[in-house]
Amino acid sequence: MRILRKLGFNLFTWILVLLVAFPLVWMILTSLKPQTELFRIPPTWLPETVTFEHYWRLLTETPFLIYFRNSVVLATTTTVFVVVLGAIGAYSLVRFAYRGRETLATLVLFTYLLPSVVLIIPLYLMMVELGLSNTLASLVLAHTTFALPYALWLLRSFMEGVPEDLESAALVDGASRMGAFRDVILPQLLPGIISTALFTFILSWNEYLYALVLVNSDAVRPLTTGVMTMLISAFNIEWSLLMAASVMMSLPLIVVFAFLQSYLTRGFGAGAVKG
Amino acid sequence: MAEVVLKDIRKEFGTFVALERLNVAINAGEFVALLGPSGCGKSTTLRMLAGLEFPTAGEISIDGRVVNDVAPGKRDIAMVFQSYALYPHMTVAQNIAYPLKKRGVARPERDAAVAKTAALLQLEPLLNRKPRQLSGGQQQRVALGRALVREPKVFLLDEPLSNLDAKLRSYMRAELIELHRRIGKTMVYVTHDQLEAMTMADRIAVMHDGRLQQFDEPEIIYNRPANRFVAGFIGTPSMNQLEGEISGSSFVIHGEQVPINRALYEDALQDGPVVLGIRPENVSLSGGSLPATVRLVENAGHEQIVTVEIPGGHRLLAREASGQRTSVGQTCQIGFDADFIHLFQPGENGSRFETTGQAHVIPMEAQRSASDES
Amino acid sequence: MAIAAHAGHRLERRYARLGVFLIAPTIVVFSLVIVYPLLAAIYLSVFSVYTPTLEGEFTGADNYIRLLTNAAFWNSLITTLIWTVGTLSLQIVFGVGMALLLHQNLWFRSLARSLVLFPYFVSTVVAVLVWRWLFNDLYGAINHGLMQLGIMDMPLDWLGTMPNAMIGVILVGAWKYFPFVVIAVLARLQTIPEHLYEAAKIDGAGPIARFFDVTLPQLRSVLVVIILLRAIWDFKEFDLIYLLTGGGPVTSTQTLSLLVYQEAFALNEMGQAAAYSIGMMLVMLVFMLVYIRRTAREA
Numbered sequence: 033m034r035i036l037r038k039l040g041f042n043l044f045t046w047i048l049v050l051l052v053a054f055p056l057v058w059m060i061l062t063s064l065k066p067q068t069e070l071f072r073i074p075p076t077w078l079p080e081t082v083t084f085e086h087y088w089r090l091l092t093e094t095p096f097l098i099y100f101r102n103s104v105v106l107a108t109t110t111t112v113f114v115v116v117l118g119a120i121g122a123y124s125l126v127r128f129a130y131r132g133r134e135t136l137a138t139l140v141l142f143t144y145l146l147p148s149v150v151l152i153i154p155l156y157l158m159m160v161e162l163g164l165s166n167t168l169a170s171l172v173l174a175h176t177t178f179a180l181p182y183a184l185w186l187l188r189s190f191m192e193g194v195p196e197d198l199e200s201a202a203l204v205d206g207a208s209r210m211g212a213f214r215d216v217i218l219p220q221l222l223p224g225i226i227s228t229a230l231f232t233f234i235l236s237w238n239e240y241l242y243a244l245v246l247v248n249s250d251a252v253r254p255l256t257t258g259v260m261t262m263l264i265s266a267f268n269i270e271w272s273l274l275m276a277a278s279v280m281m282s283l284p285l286i287v288v289f290a291f292l293q294s295y296l297t298r299g300f301g302a303g304a305v306k307g
Numbered sequence: 308m309a310e311v312v313l314k315d316i317r318k319e320f321g322t323f324v325a326l327e328r329l330n331v332a333i334n335a336g337e338f339v340a341l342l343g344p345s346g347c348g349k350s351t352t353l354r355m356l357a358g359l360e361f362p363t364a365g366e367i368s369i370d371g372r373v374v375n376d377v378a379p380g381k382r383d384i385a386m387v388f389q390s391y392a393l394y395p396h397m398t399v400a401q402n403i404a405y406p407l408k409k410r411g412v413a414r415p416e417r418d419a420a421v422a423k424t425a426a427l428l429q430l431e432p433l434l435n436r437k438p439r440q441l442s443g444g445q446q447q448r449v450a451l452g453r454a455l456v457r458e459p460k461v462f463l464l465d466e467p468l469s470n471l472d473a474k475l476r477s478y479m480r481a482e483l484i485e486l487h488r489r490i491g492k493t494m495v496y497v498t499h500d501q502l503e504a505m506t507m508a509d510r511i512a513v514m515h516d517g518r519l520q521q522f523d524e525p526e527i528i529y530n531r532p533a534n535r536f537v538a539g540f541i542g543t544p545s546m547n548q549l550e551g552e553i554s555g556s557s558f559v560i561h562g563e564q565v566p567i568n569r570a571l572y573e574d575a576l577q578d579g580p581v582v583l584g585i586r587p588e589n590v591s592l593s594g595g596s597l598p599a600t601v602r603l604v605e606n607a608g609h610e611q612i613v614t615v616e617i618p619g620g621h622r623l624l625a626r627e628a629s630g631q632r633t634s635v636g637q638t639c640q641i642g643f644d645a646d647f648i649h650l651f652q653p654g655e656n657g658s659r660f661e662t663t664g665q666a667h668v669i670p671m672e673a674q675r676s677a678s679d680e681s
Numbered sequence: 682m683a684i685a686a687h688a689g690h691r692l693e694r695r696y697a698r699l700g701v702f703l704i705a706p707t708i709v710v711f712s713l714v715i716v717y718p719l720l721a722a723i724y725l726s727v728f729s730v731y732t733p734t735l736e737g738e739f740t741g742a743d744n745y746i747r748l749l750t751n752a753a754f755w756n757s758l759i760t761t762l763i764w765t766v767g768t769l770s771l772q773i774v775f776g777v778g779m780a781l782l783l784h785q786n787l788w789f790r791s792l793a794r795s796l797v798l799f800p801y802f803v804s805t806v807v808a809v810l811v812w813r814w815l816f817n818d819l820y821g822a823i824n825h826g827l828m829q830l831g832i833m834d835m836p837l838d839w840l841g842t843m844p845n846a847m848i849g850v851i852l853v854g855a856w857k858y859f860p861f862v863v864i865a866v867l868a869r870l871q872t873i874p875e876h877l878y879e880a881a882k883i884d885g886a887g888p889i890a891r892f893f894d895v896t897l898p899q900l901r902s903v904l905v906v907i908i909l910l911r912a913i914w915d916f917k918e919f920d921l922i923y924l925l926t927g928g929g930p931v932t933s934t935q936t937l938s939l940l941v942y943q944e945a946f947a948l949n950e951m952g953q954a955a956a957y958s959i960g961m962m963l964v965m966l967v968f969m970l971v972y973i974r975r976t977a978r979e980a
Contacts, residue, residue, distance in 0.1 A: 045782045046793065052779075052856065053796040056803070058822055059811045074825045121707035128700025129693075136704065138973060143715050145969045147917035149941040150958040153951055154721035155714070157735065177714045184707065200359050201392035204463075205453070206380035206409030209699055215405075219396040238804035240920040245946065256806045260924065263810070271814050278807040285802055289795055296802070297864060361690040376691040 063087070063275035070271055086276035095250045096277060099258030103281075106168055106254050107236040110175040115229050118183035119221065123213055125184070126191040127199065137188070144181035148241050151177055156245055168252050174242040179232045186231065186299060190224025191217075227299035230288055237284060255281050309370030309383075309460035309493050310335045311356065316365035318351055318517075325351050326517045329365070333510075338487050338494045340508035344540070345499060347514040353463050353497045357386050370460055380409065382461075385454035389466040391446045393438035399449050400425075400434040406457045424456045444475045455490075462494040468503065480507060501541050505529070513537050515656075534658040535651050538584045544612060547590065547623045549583045550653065558583050558648070561619035563597050568645040572660045576650060582657055584649035587612065590625035592633060595642020599623070604633050615641060722955045730951035737952065744956035753932075753940060754957060758964065761936040764851060764922070765915045771855035772911060773904070776862020781896075783863065784870045794867075801860035809924040812853045816840055843933045846926050850934050854921055858914075862907055869903040870896070909972040916965055937961040 050057075062070065063086055065079040090096045125137055155174055156165075164170040194217055202212035218225075243257040253261070259277045263269060288296065316329040326348045333339045341349040354360040355367060358379035367374050374382050385406070393402050400421055407417045425431045428448045438446055447467065454462055467483075468476045484507055487494055498504055504511045505525045513520040513528060513536075521533035532538035538546045551560035553576065558565040565583070569576070592601075592613060602622065603614035606629055613625045613633055625641065627633065651657040726744055730737040748754045783794055800808065815823050816839035824836040839849045873896065881891045919938040922928065928935030928943065935943065941961065945954035 041785065042788050045785075045787055048779065048782070049793045049796050052800065055808070055811045055815060055856070056799060058815060059807070062814065071820055073820070074829065075820060075822060117707050117710065120703045124700045124703035124707075128696060128703070130697040130700050133700075136708075138977065139711075141973050141976060142969065143711070145913050145965075145972065146715070146719075147938065147958070147962060147965065149917070149919060149938045150722050150962050151715065151718040152942075153725060153945050153955050153958065154718035156945075157721070157725075157951075158718065160735070173714055176710060177718075180707070180710060181715075195390060195392065197388045197390045197392035198394065200354075200357070200379075201386070201388060201394075201453075202405075202409075203359065203379040204357055204384065204386045205406035208378070208380070209696060211409065216394055219394075234802055238806070240804075240806055240924070241942075245942075256804060259806055259810070271817075271820075274810050275814065278810050282803055282807055285799075285804075289799065289802075293795060293798075296798070297868070358692065361693040378692060 059275045059278050062272055063279050065272055067270065067272050086270075086272045087280070090273060090276050090280065094262060094273075094277075095253075095258065096262075096280070098250060099253055099255045100280070102168060102252055102258075103237055103254040103256075106171050106175070107233045109168070109172050110179055110236040111229050111232045113172065114176060114179040114183045114232050115187075115225060117180060118187045118228065119218075119225060120213075121184050122187035122191045123217065125188055127196070140181050140184050140188075143177070144185055146177075146181075148178065152241065152245055155242075159246055166247055166249055166252060168247075170246045171242060171252075171254065174246055175236045175239060178239075179235055182235065183228050183232050186228045187221070187224060190221055190228070193224070194220045223295065223298065226292070227295040230292060230295050231299050234285065234288070311370075311461055311493060311495065312366075312368045313352070313356075314366040314368070316352070316355065316367070317363045318348070318355065318360065319363045324517055326362075329517075329519055331512055331519065331522060333493060333495065335370075336491050336493055338496065338507060338509045340504035340511045341495065341497045341514060342501060342504040342511050342540075343499065343514035343520075348517040349497045349499075349512075349514050350465060352514070353386075353465055353495060356461075356495060357384060357463050358382055383459050384461045384463055385457065385459040386463040387450045387454050387465065387467045389469055391438075391450040391470075393446055393449055393453075395438055398435050398437060399430060399441070399452075402438065402449055403430075403452045403456050406453060410457065412457075420456050424452045427455070428452050443471055444479070447471060447479060451486075458492075460493065462492055464494065464496045466497055466499070469498070469500070483507060501543070505541070513540065515540070531662065532584075532649070532659060534656050535582060535584070536656045538649060538651070538659070542586060544587050544624045544626075546584045546586050546649070548651070549585075549621060549623075550580070551583060552580045553578050553650070558650075560597075560617070560621070563618055565597060565643055565648075566645060567648050567650070571646070571648075571662045572650060573663060576660050580653045581660075582651040582653055583643075584651060584659075585623075585643045585647065587624040587626040589644040589647040590623060591642045591644070592625055592627060592631075592639050593641075595640045597641045597643075599639055599641045601633055601635055601637045601639065604635060615639070617641070722958060725952055725955035726959050727956075728952040730955075732945060732949035732951050735951075740952065744953045745960075747953065748956050748960050754937075754960060756932065757935055757937045757940040760847075760932075760934060761916060761938075763847065764854070764918075764934070764936055765912060767847070767851040768854035768858070769908065769911055769915055771851065772859040772862050772915075773908065775855060776859040776907075777866055777900070777904075779859070780863045780866035780870060781892075783867060797863055798860045800857050801864075803857075805857070805920040806924065808853065808857050809921060812849075812856075813840070813925065816849060840926050841930055843930060846930060846934050850922055850925050853925060854915065854918065857921060858911065861911065865903055865907050866900060869900055873899045906972075906975065909968060909975070913965060913968050913972065916968070917961075937964075 061079055064082045064084070065076070066081055066083050066085070069076060069080060125133060155177070159165045159170040159173075164173070198216050198220065199212045202216045203209070207215055238256065240256040243254050247253055247257065250258070259274065259281060262277065263274055311333040313329055313331045316326055317324070318326040329348075329352065341352055343349050351360055355362050356369075358374065358377060362375065369382060369384065394405065397405065403421045403424055404417050407420055412420070421434070425434055428451060430445075430448055430452055433441060433445060433449070438449065441449065450467070468479050471479060480503060496503075496508065508525060510522060510524055511528050512522040515536045521528055521537050528537060529541055532541060532546075535548060539548065549560055551558050553559075553567070555578070556567060556569045558567050558581070560583075592615070597617055599615040599617045601613060602616050605612045609629060610626055611629045611631065611633070613627060614622055615625060616622050623641070650660045652660070727739065727741055728737040729740045729743070779797060783790065783797065787793055815821050818824065818836050818838050818841075821839075823839070824833070827833045828836070837845060840846050877895050877899075878891055881895050886894060917938055918936065919942065922934055922936055923939055923942065926934045928939045937957065938961070941954050941958045944950050944957055
């Protein structure tokens with residue numbers, strides 16, 4: 033009886049889990065089907081013939097690799113910029129006393145919630161003015177608007193988790209404030225920094241709106257808008273190719289999920305959802 | 308060896324006054340305990356000595372040098388934290404070497420100093436471990452080692468034993484006393500545990516509500532507490548305190564009279580309301596004049612603590628040798644040893660009427676064994 | 682804002698100066714990419730700006746008068762509210778339910794958790810492509826799956842007609858964002874002390890009573906935070922809706938974010954778009970302030 037109930041529960045939960053995961057499974061299956069097999073009625077649930085031709089075409093006949101490179105450059109630059117700024121900013125916000133500190137922290141939280149569409153128009157004008165329109169630099173700056181408040185907020189939480197006594201001990205032992213930061217706080221903060229970096233990278237990697245508005249040539253387009261132009265430009269939508277692109281685009285994420293997932297969950301614990 | 312002087316220290320956190328008019332002068336080589344309940348300002352005082360907090364007003368000097376504006380690392384002090392604050396990512400050896408490294412001591416000398424300190428504290432087998440692989444007692448010793456290694460002028464210890472279990476605590480207490488005797492450096496020791504303060508310190512600074520209550524040798528703190536707070540805080544069980552009045556050579560409470568030795572007190576004592584303080588060991592359960600009923604008998608093996616109720620509903624504690632046939636409900640006539648009666652000004656923290664003569668000195672050893680159950 | 686070192690102690694002042702110095706780069710970047718654009722948006726909203734030439738002329742409150750009197754803003758606001766309430770309720774219900782399931786002793790639990798988490802982290806572009814393929818009226822897996830199961834007998838046009846389009850968008854939104862609720866609730870569930878359940882059991886509470894008397898009260902505070910945060914984020918959602926329906930059919934799924942974009946970059950009315958965005962922000966401000974106050978209280 034007990035085993036039956038356990039079996040029922042597991043079956044029920046796993047069906048739900050698989051339903052949730054189905055779109056992603058479908059994406060992979062579709063990317064492996066030959067184009068002709070897609071337009072069968074009714075559709076084949078499992079591919080009858082498995083082919084990697086779409087992946088090959090994606091890499092050789094489309095600008096996918098350029099988009100991919102742009103996304104890597106964009107997300108990496110944004111992440112490094114924001115995490116460096118965020119780490120020293122969080123140190124200042126948590127461990128120093130000066131007037132305006134609390135107001136600043138509140139402002140960070142406020143900007144963290146701000147809708148992108150409010151900033152997009154002035155940012156667009158600003159980039160035109162600065163001559164930065166249609167460059168990756170403009171996207172890095174634009175991504176800072178959501179990534180920096182986010183990273184600061186997260187790192188601030190992590191910083192609060194580093195015992196204050198450790199820094200005090202380092203100071204008494206002869207370190208300067210910055211020395212204590214380097215010798216003692218940074219090593220303790222490392223898991224938090226990794227977490228924050230992963231989140232920031234994913235946010236930047238997935239961002240669409242700024243890329244849509246600020247960049248319009250294939251040479252600088254990141255994956256998000258790049259792949260969407262492949263959808264629009266094709267006369268006949270090549271779903272297999274698009275699914276292959278989607279899979280490839282999710283590769284970094286799959287790597288993170290396979291090896292670094294604990295950092296993602298940790299980020300959640302430290303981030304906005306303390307309750 | 309260095310003396311440490313706190314002069315007119317005031318500390319505010321926003322609108323909260325944490326310390327007020329604090330004056331303490333610690334002699335070179337002295338072991339001083341800052342004692343008080345949590346929130347009394349003792350840790351803040353220590354952190355100001357270390358340079359981790361800044362006094363709102365007043366002057367701190369170490370070895371004759373005013374250090375208000377000197378960074379913690381340049382004050383020539385070492386500190387042991389309640390949490391030990393060992394650097395989790397460094398090995399024991401790296402932890403101990405860190406203060407030397409920050410002072411630019413060369414590698415070979417550093418290694419030699421670490422080895423010497425490790426030998427002193429029996430840490431050699433642990434040198435390559437990380438702090439999380441150590442027991443509480445071992446972590447404590449590493450923290451001590453990190454403080455000792457660079458031979459500072461002054462040691463600051465913030466409740467260093469409070470995270471240890473009772474047995475290890477008494478062992479480490481003895482170790483620290485021994486250590487202080489050997490190196491002879493000035494030590495400032497923060498604790499809320501009166502037993503630690505009484506057994507280890509040359510002098511105790513008792514603090515309460517941000518103010519220094521009394522700063523003196525343990526014997527004097529115990530035998531001549533400056534006020535009701537100190538009287539109640541030092542000694543276990545606490546000193547009994549009864550509100551009543553003086554009339555001639557008696558203390559009157561609820562119409563009952565208790566004889567006092569008026570000659571003991573200086574002229575300041577006049578008829579009128581006072582608070583009488585008497586330690587449990589100076590209360591006898593028979594042969595006195597105050598009628599009482601036994602409410603509770605707690606046998607601790609070598610002695611027993613008896614709670615009695617006197618007219619007016621006040622409860623008193625008395626200490627007697629175990630094996631006495633005292634039982635709950637029994638009535639008796641309790642008496643106070645007149646030589647050990649303390650009288651205080653009325654009021655929440657009334658100060659003590661000074662006494663003259665030898666009356667209040669009892670051997671320190673007796674007190675120590677008496678307060679060992681804490 | 683006044684950022685200044687405290688007067689008083691010299692060492693303290695030196696530390697305060699260092700603190701200000703360390704936060705300074707952040708302040709500079711913030712001013713440049715957030716504060717300035719925000720002020721510029723307010724400034725722009727009283728101009729009429731033609732996007733291709735960026736020629737502008739001062740029009741005073743005209744844009745705001747149009748915002749108040751034309752139906753566009755209000756219709757979009759209603760659409761936004763329908764979307765937000767719809768997708769948020771699904772997220773909460775599915776999220777809490779799934780969290781409770783995943784908290785139990787499940788076979789291959791960590792794999793199940795990973796699979797459930799994935800949609801949240803996957804790019805919206807990927808999510809939308811997959812779902813558009815799933816929703817495809819001729820060859821889509823959803824229509825055929827439902828037909829094979831006998832639930833429908835005709836393929837449905839999911840994204841091209843109402844109310845299907847709104848339902849589709851809400852469903853995809855729920856699928857994409859409910860893992861956030863799962864993680865947050867799961868984290869909270871793990872901190873509920875076991876002895877609370879033991880005490881409830883001793884008091885004779887069954888599984889359902891234990892859920893309502895122990896679990897739910899413990900989840901209350903985290904749920905409030907989740908609902909606030911998700912409400913804010915769903916309210917400003919752009920990518921998902923824009924990519925799924927583009928606001929269509931006609932304007933039936935055009936939320937405020939899409940309206941702003943449309944006005945600025947399709948109708949080339951930047952000033953009016955800025956006014957819309959300010960209006961939208963004012964509506965959101967209520968939630969934002971509640972959330973900020975709540976967070977500040979906890980800190």
